[in-house]
Every structure is written in structure tokens, then in C-alpha cells.
Amino acid sequence: MRGLFLSCALTALLLAAAWADHHHGHSHDGELTCHKLAPPNADFAFALYKNFNAKTAAGQNIFFSSLGIATALSMLSTGARGDTHSQLFSTLGYSAFSQEQVNEAYEHLFHMLGHSQQDQQLDVGNTAAVRSGFTPLESFLKGIKKHFSGEVFNVDFSKPQEATAELNKHIASKTNDKIKDMVKDLDPETAMVLINYVYFRGQWEKPFDANLTTKADFYVDENTKVEVDMMKKTGRFDHYDDNENHTTVVVLPYKGNTSMMILLPNEGKMKQMEDFIDKDKIWHWHNSLFKNNVNFYMPKFSISVPTSLDDTLKEMGVTNAFGDKADFSGMSSEVMLKLSRASHQAVLSVDETGTEAAAGTTMEIMPMSMPETVMLNRPFVVLILEHSTRSVLFMGKINNPAAV
Numbered sequence: 001m002r003g004l005f006l007s008c009a010l011t012a013l014l015l016a017a018a019w020a021d022h023h024h025g026h027s028h029d030g031e032l033t034c035h036k037l038a039p040p041n042a043d044f045a046f047a048l049y050k051n052f053n054a055k056t057a058a059g060q061n062i063f064f065s066s067l068g069i070a071t072a073l074s075m076l077s078t079g080a081r082g083d084t085h086s087q088l089f090s091t092l093g094y095s096a097f098s099q100e101q102v103n104e105a106y107e108h109l110f111h112m113l114g115h116s117q118q119d120q121q122l123d124v125g126n127t128a129a130v131r132s133g134f135t136p137l138e139s140f141l142k143g144i145k146k147h148f149s150g151e152v153f154n155v156d157f158s159k160p161q162e163a164t165a166e167l168n169k170h171i172a173s174k175t176n177d178k179i180k181d182m183v184k185d186l187d188p189e190t191a192m193v194l195i196n197y198v199y200f201r202g203q204w205e206k207p208f209d210a211n212l213t214t215k216a217d218f219y220v221d222e223n224t225k226v227e228v229d230m231m232k233k234t235g236r237f238d239h240y241d242d243n244e245n246h247t248t249v250v251v252l253p254y255k256g257n258t259s260m261m262i263l264l265p266n267e268g269k270m271k272q273m274e275d276f277i278d279k280d281k282i283w284h285w286h287n288s289l290f291k292n293n294v295n296f297y298m299p300k301f302s303i304s305v306p307t308s309l310d311d312t313l314k315e316m317g318v319t320n321a322f323g324d325k326a327d328f329s330g331m332s333s334e335v336m337l338k339l340s341r342a343s344h345q346a347v348l349s350v351d352e353t354g355t356e357a358a359a360g361t362t363m364e365i366m367p368m369s370m371p372e373t374v375m376l377n378r379p380f381v382v383l384i385l386e387h388s389t390r391s392v393l394f395m396g397k398i399n400n401p402a403a404v
Contacts, residue, residue, distance in 0.1 A: 007384060007394055008175040008199040009065030009346035010182055011072040011309070015328070016340035017134065017191035034109035036101070038390035040093030041070050042279035045383075045392045051312045053274060053397065059220050061403055063305040063346045063382075063396030065198045067124070071148065072196040073313075074102055075126055076321070076339070078143045079136075079331030084320045091317045103147040110149040112389050120202040120256035122386070122393075125174065126150040127195040129167055131157045134191050140331045157190040167193060175199050178347045182306070191337055198393060200384065202254040208233045208298075208352035218299055218401055219378045226402035228299040231352050234371055239292040240285055247273050248374055249285045250296065257388045261286070262298075263381040270379055282383065297375040301401035302349040309342035346394065348382075 045066030052062050070092055077088040078099060089095050094102055113124050126148045130136060132155065144150035153170075157163045167183045174197040183193070208231040216230035238251040246266040253259040261282070265273040310322065318339075320326055326338035376398075384394040 006178065006201050006349040007347065008178045008197070009063075009068045009344065009394065010171055010175060010179050010198075011065070011068045011196045011344045012171075012183060012342070013072050013076055013194040013339060014187075014190055014341040014343075015192045015194070015331075015337045016187055016189050017131070017335045017337055032108065032112075032389075033105050034112055034389045034391075036097070037070075037105045037109065039279065041067060042282070042392055043093050044070055044091075045395050046278050047316060048312065049395055049397075050274070051315060052307065055312075056397075056399075059224060059400050059403075061303050061305055061396065061399050063303060063348050063394065063398075064307060064344055065346055065394050067391050067393050068196045068198040068346075069309065069344060071106065071124070071126065072194055072342075073318075074106060075128075075144060075148050075150070075194055075196065078103065078147070079140045079328045079337075080321070081329050082327045083325065084327040085330075087318050087320055091313070103143065107147040109389050109391070113386070113391075114149070120254060120258065121200070122202075122256075122258070123174070123197070123199040124149075125197055127170065127174075127193075127197075128152045129155045129170070129193040129195065131155065131191045134332075134335065136192065136331050137333060155193075157186060158188050160186040160188055163190075167195075171195065171197070175347075176201075179304075179345050182343065182345050187340060190340070191335065192331070200258065200393060202256060202258060205253040205255050206233070206235060210352040213300060213352060216297070216299075216377065218376075220400045224400075226400060228301065228401050230375075230377070231298050231300050232296070233298075234295050235293075236291045237294040237296055237374075238289040239294055239372075239374070240288045240290065242285065242288075245273065245276065245281075247285075249289070250294070250374055251286070251289055258384060258386050258393070261383040261385060262376065263383075264374065264376060264378075265380075267378065273381075277381075286385075293371040295371045295373040297373070297377065298350070299376060299398075299401040300351050301398070302347075303398070303401070303403060304345065304347045305396070306345045307343070309344055313342055346396070348394070348396065 128144050155163045164183050164186050172180050212232040213229050217225045218228045219225050240249040246269040248264045250262045251259050321339040328337040379399045381397050386393050
């Protein structure tokens with residue numbers, strides 16, 4: 001859709017049954033309840049990024065919703081017990097919290113994100129698709145509905161093809177058909193699928209002029225270049241040059257409480273930047289921004305990145321959940337459950353302008369100085385930030401904007 005930034009992601013956790021085996025607004029210290037999650041969730045985002053990056057082939061894109069994956073795992077943790085629960089909380093960075101504190105924080109986070117804003121759509125929600133004939137504990141289902149804005153419905157997983165079609169139809173409806181056919185190869189023994197979706201559709205606060213978009217080269221690596229539609233805007237940008245760390249930071253706000261932070265390392269310095277970036281560096285950069293006169297060039301692109309989470313979660317410490325030691329007795333006291341598969345898919349589409357009326361906002365009063373040029377014609381890192389909840393909604397690396 002012209003004039004709209006669009007990003008969406010979906011996380012699915014499949015639980016198999018071993019059938020043969022047997023609003024709280026503020027905390028006491030005045031801090032918003034959901035803000036307690038911000039530091040560990042940011043750490044989790046960078047841990048995921050570094051794990052994905054180590055597995056990603058040269059020239060392939062990385063893009064994911066760290067908030068979506070954290071939410072899905074937190075929903076899973078409500079039914080976990082013993083070491084299974086401890087491993088989930090340790091991986092998420094929640095070890096200092098109780099499950100009740102985490103539940104309250106997510107309940108408040110969903111309340112905050114649920115406030116609709118003009119020119120922006122941000123939907124975050126959860127679903128528990130339960131096998132027909134399998135009855136999870138009522139306390140688990142109530143918790144999903146109350147704390148995670150979840151809905152629950154029954155699916156006949158004994159008919160995998162019909163169940164797959166039903167789940168994919170549900171997923172497509174939550175992501176405006178941007179994520180399709182994510183669920184595949186369902187096991188007839190599936191007992192439950194936990195689904196989280198994050199859908200964001202917004203408009204640039206200061207749109208690009210589509211008439212200035214031209215063809216340009218994007219250098220994927222030393223030996224590969226692709227042709228892209230390169231957008232251009234000259235104006236006052238929130239900008240910071242970290243010369244010591246060879247990184248240029250630009251923040252593009254959307255209408256509402258969200259913005260895109262772009263990290264462009266100097267040529268040949270991507271790995272160096274990736275080795276040191278963490279939440280503290282991001283917040284330092286964010287607090288160091290200043291308005292600067294910039295000629296800014298950014299490729300127009302649309303990418304879709306599917307990711308298996310199984311190995312990543314195991315490498316990050318979630319091991320019991322996948323094996324015979326899994327303890328999900330908080331979901332069912334009768335049926336033994338284990339996590340059989342965890343998957344994620346994220347979509348990012350970026351183009352030039354807002355609505356026709358918003359195009360009038362491209363005129364700016366600027367100081368008479370030579371603008372600095374920032375051109376995204378080589379791989380760069382993006383973060384989508386939601387400010388009211390201090391959440392990293394999405395994170396990724398655009399290695400090749402021409403890739404589908």
C-alpha cells in the first residue's frame with residue numbers, strides 16, 4: 001500500500017501430547033508496570049539477533065519481533081513448572097520476577113498498546129488453538145485470556161490438513177494476509193498451538209516524496225550489488241555520528257508513539273558494530289540524538305523472513321521444554337506435554353509517503369548549512385521502537401532489500 005510502513009510478525013509454539021506416556025497501571029515505586037519488562041526484553045532482543053546472525057548466510061536478511069517471541073514464551077511459561085519454567089525465565093531475563101509480576105506486566109503492556117492512535121495501527125494479540133477433546137486446566141486458559149489478551153478455540157488436529165488450513169486462515173486474518181501458510185506439517189498428536197501476532201501499520205511523520213525516488217545500486221557485499229528504488233529526503237533528522245564506534249544513527253518517527261532507528265556502520269565495520277551493540281548502547285545513542293541537516297537516502301523494499309526457533313531457544317537455555325523432562329503440568333494435570341516446534345515469521349515493507357494530505361508536511365525551515373549525506377546503500381540494522389511501553393517491537397538487518 002503506497003504511503004504506509006507495514007510490519008508484522010507471528011510466533012507459533014506447537015505442543016505435542018505424549019498420549020502413550022501418561023489493569024494495574026503503576027507499581028509501588030511509581031514506574032509503569034509494563035516498563036519492568038523493557039530492560040530484559042531488550043537484552044533478549046539482542047541475544048536473539050546475535051544468535052540469528054551467527055546462523056544467517058551472507059546476503060540474507062534478518063528480521064523478527066523480539067516482543068512477539070518474548071510474549072509467546074511468557075505465555076508458555078504460565079503453564080510451565082520446575083526446571084522447565086526456570087529455563088524459560090532465565091532465557092527471557094525474568095529470573096528476578098515472579099510469574100505473577102510478569103503476568104501483570106504483560107496485561108498492562110497489552111492495555112497500553114491497545115490504545116488506538118490516528119494514522120497508526122498496532123495490534124498485538126495471542127491465541128491458544130486447542131485440540132478437540134483435550135481440556136487444558138481452566139487456570140491456564142483464564143490466564144491466557146486475562147493477562148495476554150488471548151483467545152481460545154478448538155481445532156481437530158487429528159485431521160492435519162483441515163487443521164493446517166484453519167490455523168493459517170486465522171493467522172492471515174490477524175496479519176491482514178501478510179503472513180500466509182506459516183503452519184505446515186502438523187503432527188496429528190498436536191495438543192495445542194500457542195500463537196502470538198504483532199501487526200504494525202503506520203505513516204512516516206515526515207514522508208518521503210515519491211517523485212524523488214530513483215534507481216540506485218545497493219552493495220550487498222564486495223562482490224554483489226542489486227538495483228533498488230532509492231528514496232530521498234532532505235531535512236532535519238534526529239541523527240548521531242558515533243565516530244569512535246564507526247556508526248551513524250538516524251531515527252525516523254512515525255505518527256504515534258513509534259519510530260525506526262537505523263544503524264549504518266562505516267564500510268567494513270558491520271561485524272565490529274554487531275559485536276558491541278546492546279540495549280545500553282542503543283539507549284545511549286537514542287539520548288545523544290540531535291537535529292541535523294541531512295540528505296537521507298533509503299531503499300524502498302518489502303521482505304519476508306521465516307525463522308525456526310528450535311535450535312536458537314535450545315542454545316539460549318530452553319532445553320527441557322523440548323524433551324522428556326518437559327514439565328507443563330500447569331497446562332494439564334492429565335496429559336504430559338512437550339514443545340515440539342517453535343517458529344517465527346516477520347514481514348517488513350517500507351515505502352515513501354503518507355496520505356496525500358500529509359505530503360504537505362515535507363516543507364521544512366532549515367538552517368543554511370551544507371547537509372550531511374547518509375545513504376543506505378549497504379547493509380544496515382533497523383529497530384522499531386514503541387515509546388510508551390519502551391518496547392523493541394522489531395529488529396533486523398537488511399542485507400539485501402531486493403530479496404523477497
